Amino acid sequence: MDIVLIAMGFLTLLGYVVMAIIRPQTALSGLDASTEMFVQAVPWIVVSMFAAGLIAQWLQPQLIARWLGREAGFGGILLGTLLGLFGTGSRWAMYPLAAGMFAADASPGAVFAFVTTWQLVSLPRLPAEIPFYGVNFTVVRAIVSVVIALIGGIVVNRWLA
Structure with missing residues (x-):
């Protein structure tokens, strides 16, 4: 344990x-x-675990390693960031998906960028922010969050090399 x-x-x-x-x-x-x-x-936990198990079977490790692995370099981190932007699920779905990406040989930096942009930005959730914060603040916050995810992905890959 x-x-x-x-x-x-x-x-x-x-x-x-x-x-x-x-x-x-x-x-x-x-x-x-x-x-x-x-x-x-x-x-949510039960359904997410079953979904993650199924998704892990769909994810082809060679493809994940090629597109999100260490060899993909900054491109893998960028792709992880972009994928995270479209995340709409709850944490009970996204964390097992991220764990599946790890299991399929995605780099720590790409997984970090994926989870970070999902948590900080998630494009489908942005329209809900605009009435509260306004367009300018929402857009600037989203851009800064994406930059943080990218920089963080680079740092995490170097740190966990």
């Missing part, structure tokens, strides 16, 4: 125990909120 998962589980349990002693009602409210989130998330 993963040591980070064990540590997070222990700290969470410790937090609940401390809150149960200090503020029992807060601990109960936390359990209620956690249960509600769990019930909402489980179907």
